[in-house]
Amino acid sequence: MRVTSKTREMETRAKVWITEDGKPVIGEGKVALLRAIDEEGSLRKACSKVGVSYKHAWLVLNKMSERLGEDVVMTTRGGKQQGTFLTDAGRKLIREYDISKQLLNDTMHDETFREDLGLHLSARNRIPAKVIEVEKGDLASRVKVSIEAAVLSSLITTEAVEKLDIKEGDEVFAVIKSTEVLIGKRAVKKD
Structure with missing residues (x-):
């Protein structure tokens, strides 16, 4: 939502986090890491793509898995199929984040919602x-x-x-x- 005054334009923004028992599990940065892993099939390449260290990425992935109670990635070593890949839980996290973000965006840009808050429509x-x-x-x-x-x-x-x-x-x-x-x-x- 944008509000324009005589001197400047202001815009409402919001961020989305998915939490488990009140503790953050995933937000925009972690979703970017999971998407990069899914696209690259390699944690090293994903880290390079999103600009985080390999060690930091592993800490983030372990924390997500710990909070969820299941792994968000799996690693296969050796052979042609080696790499780091998302699990079903990792893919589900991305879907839940995308749905939540879309719902928030739809709500923020829904003129009828703003009208109910007393804003002009x-x-x-x-x-x-x-x-x-x-x-x-x-x-x-x-x-x-x-x-x-x-x-x-x-x-x-x-x-x-x-x-x-x-x-x-x-x-x-x-x-x-x-x-x-x-x-x-x-x-x-x-x-």
């Missing part, structure tokens, strides 16, 4: 709607909503469906952007 294209079907997937869910004249379909993350507690029959609003249909729900205070 130029587009006023909310349409009251009723959820008629929810198809949950592993990462994305399809939510069909009915408006007075038509039925719209929105593809949103399953995490968003669960966070908003969207169920068939719920009263929601559809927010139409140039490239997508978003789903919003008024917060209900729980006693």
Whole structure:
């Protein structure tokens, strides 16, 4: 989000970390290291690519594995298949980081979210709607909503469906952007 004043332009920024029991496991730098290992198949080459020492990289990888309780990389020595490679846990960490970062970015750049925080919104294209079907997937869910004249379909993350507690029959609003249909729900205070 950008805010422009008469003299300068300010921008809101945020960083993402994934934690385990409140302790950081991975952030942008560690994700870059894991991606480099995945691309290079070599810890030495990955270290050179991201600009960290070999020793530091091993300390970082060991700390990540320790916090997760499983290895994020595996090393094979000798032969044509030698190198350092990501484990399924390492790949899952990257996916979780990417999903979390995308969700944060989407939220920060979602004009309707900012409007709910009391910020000005130029587009006023909310349409009251009723959820008629929810198809949950592993990462994305399809939510069909009915408006007075038509039925719209929105593809949103399953995490968003669960966070908003969207169920068939719920009263929601559809927010139409140039490239997508978003789903919003008024917060209900729980006693």
